[in-house]
Amino acid sequence: MEKRNLKGLTLQELEEFMAALGEPAYRARQIFKWIYKGVTRFELMTDLPKNLMQKLNDKARISMIEIYRKIESSLDQTIKYVFLLEDGNMVEGVKMEYSFGMSACVSSQVGCRMGCAFCASAIGGMVRNLTAGEMADEVLAIEKDTGKKVGRVVVMGSGEPLLNYDELIKFLNLLNSPLAFNISFRRITISTCGIVPEIIRLADEGIPVTLAVSLHAPDDSLRNKLMPVNRNYPILQLLDACKYYIIKTKRRITFEYALISQVNDTIECAQKLSRLLKGMLCHVNLIPLNAVRGKGFEKSKPDQVAAFKNILSNSGISNTVRREMGADIEAACGQLRRSILDEVK
Numbered sequence: 001m002e003k004r005n006l007k008g009l010t011l012q013e014l015e016e017f018m019a020a021l022g023e024p025a026y027r028a029r030q031i032f033k034w035i036y037k038g039v040t041r042f043e044l045m046t047d048l049p050k051n052l053m054q055k056l057n058d059k060a061r062i063s064m065i066e067i068y069r070k071i072e073s074s075l076d077q078t079i080k081y082v083f084l085l086e087d088g089n090m091v092e093g094v095k096m097e098y099s100f101g102m103s104a105c106v107s108s109q110v111g112c113r114m115g116c117a118f119c120a121s122a123i124g125g126m127v128r129n130l131t132a133g134e135m136a137d138e139v140l141a142i143e144k145d146t147g148k149k150v151g152r153v154v155v156m157g158s159g160e161p162l163l164n165y166d167e168l169i170k171f172l173n174l175l176n177s178p179l180a181f182n183i184s185f186r187r188i189t190i191s192t193c194g195i196v197p198e199i200i201r202l203a204d205e206g207i208p209v210t211l212a213v214s215l216h217a218p219d220d221s222l223r224n225k226l227m228p229v230n231r232n233y234p235i236l237q238l239l240d241a242c243k244y245y246i247i248k249t250k251r252r253i254t255f256e257y258a259l260i261s262q263v264n265d266t267i268e269c270a271q272k273l274s275r276l277l278k279g280m281l282c283h284v285n286l287i288p289l290n291a292v293r294g295k296g297f298e299k300s301k302p303d304q305v306a307a308f309k310n311i312l313s314n315s316g317i318s319n320t321v322r323r324e325m326g327a328d329i330e331a332a333c334g335q336l337r338r339s340i341l342d343e344v345k
């Protein structure tokens, strides 16, 4: 019989598993704590009796992803990881250092099927969803490698997290659990390309994470070209869902806007964006594009970035130009995994 993988189970699922082994609920809590300290062997769970360790070895296992490649930025303390999953697939994660502590950016799917025109993760499409345990493993692997606790998590690596909804919610609850990572929901950000029904579902979930919506264009005709998802969920529908999220969670929404030279960085685009977002409880993250080879897009010039920012600021729209993290290490979504897949072709 296949051994049950205990990583990624909710505490309740683990309690049910232990009950089936004839064990009390407090044993599940002990094991749950060990798992999210990064322990993968039952023999190292020192508060378990020997006979239980043996029983667990017969019936259960704890998976762990491996670091396949790791590249450290020489510009800042950013580290980009390629993780090897148990089935041989690979995903990327990034560790970033900020004045407020260490942040982990994790992937939610192997590849992505959303097809955004500027993104390396879209090349090759979606392979599969990650489990909650695999997403937790990305955080654990970063903690183990750096020897430090992750204080914030952004689900902004490869994949569209809201299309892996159930596993995402399990992962968020693991992050938040005092017995696991103990990270407040307010320190967790979910990035979506704008799946309207799932934004509404998340708003109703009662989990007040920060929602970051990849907008990247101020009107439907341009957004249709950059982000095919817009053909299903056009901008006004998306903004209505965002307003609902704000009302339900009382949280400010972040709009991500990658500035692409001569494509979406014009004065006219900035003015349209200002009109679109006026009066909303939101913040705009302007990101000079981390250009992906072969995609034909260039990063906006610094004076264009400054002009765009000024227009938003003068319209009273809160915004920042995101500091480029690890610009020397192919830190854009999906680029490193892509370059490894190209190497092994």
Ligand code: SF4
Residues within 6 Å of the ligand: 112, 113, 114, 115, 116, 119, 120, 121, 122, 157, 158, 159, 160, 192, 193, 214, 333
């Ligand atoms: S930007 Fe995000 S949603 Fe779009 S293709 Fe890349 S990973 Fe998928």
